[in-house]
Amino acid sequence: MNAGAYGKEMKDIILKTKFMDNSGKIEEIALNEHKFEYRKSVFSDKQYIILESILKLEKGNKSEIKAKMEEFKMARREKQPYDMPSAGSTFKRGKDYVTAKLIDESGLKGKQIGGAKVSEKHAGFIVNTGNATSKDILNLIELVKNIVYEKTGKRIELEIEVVGEE
DSSP states (O other): OOOOTTTEEEGTTTTEEEETTTTOOEEEEEEGGGGOOOBBTTTSSSSSOOOOOOOEOOOOOOHHHHHHHHHHHHHHHHHSOOOSEEEOBBBBBOOOSSSSHHHHHHTTTTTEEEEEEOOOSOTTOOOOOOOOHHHHHHHHHHHHHHHHHHHHHSOOOBBSOOOOOO
């Protein structure tokens, strides 16, 4: 899905990917065939199984790389709700807005349905307070999307992928 953070995305390092299609056939595609976009790739709308990807990494100083990794880890711990279970960032960033900011400005931080709650630390995350059901989470997602649209006119999109049934 072209995950990314801190200005980098998977499209920046993937050279090729081997996958199995729905019929069991194994195929391989090169970088340009991935059709990468923001949080999207050729695999986004398919139920293929990615078997492996070859990555293009840069050489660097081990201690500098380790320090940068630690810096990113600390930044995430400060800004994101790592103390509670979640599926990660629930909503995509908009083209001309920060979705978490819209959710916060719509008064939804802390909003709760059952055991699902909009994180008070980062409004872009829906967290499990301990007993959330998938129905709680999906109902809260819909409520957040609807209220943000009513208050801002912006249609926010999911970053997570919902699979299966409730």
